Amino acid sequence: MRKIIVSVTSAMVLILGGCAQTGGIPEVDAQSTKYVMSSQSGIVTDVRAVVVKDEGNGGFLGAVTGGVLGSTMGGGRGSVLTMLAGGLIGMYVGNELGKSNAQELSVTLDNKEEVVVISKGTAFVIGSRVKIVKRDGRIFNVEVAKQ
16 A cells, blocks of 8 residues: 555656746746747637647656556566556546646737637636737737736
8 A cells, every 4th residue: 555655646746746837937948039029919809718638748758657656566467467557547647637728719909800829728808908929920928918
């Protein structure tokens, strides 16, 4: 029983360690210092809740972690079975943890153009003023715009 508790705790520490917050200050990658970004502002006219799927990294890391932890339990064939079970459970947990709540926002830009963007998180409501930041024509961030 103690092995199971230690294994589950270790797995959760490894998996949840990637969820660390930076105190509300946005982080950007080092490459962001080499681009000119542009932005457009507008008003949110419709909001729909969506879930952004993991790109596969969470499932892979979960499967490896679960497989390694599972291999430490049991003996002989039991070790192989616990390794397989641990890998499958780890993959499922990793995929679920990798999902993010998001919003599909319909926005009427200041130039009257209608656009639809996906924003991670759930901070926007109909009537919110937003700024859509783009880098190389791709959406980099959606944030609350100053009035």
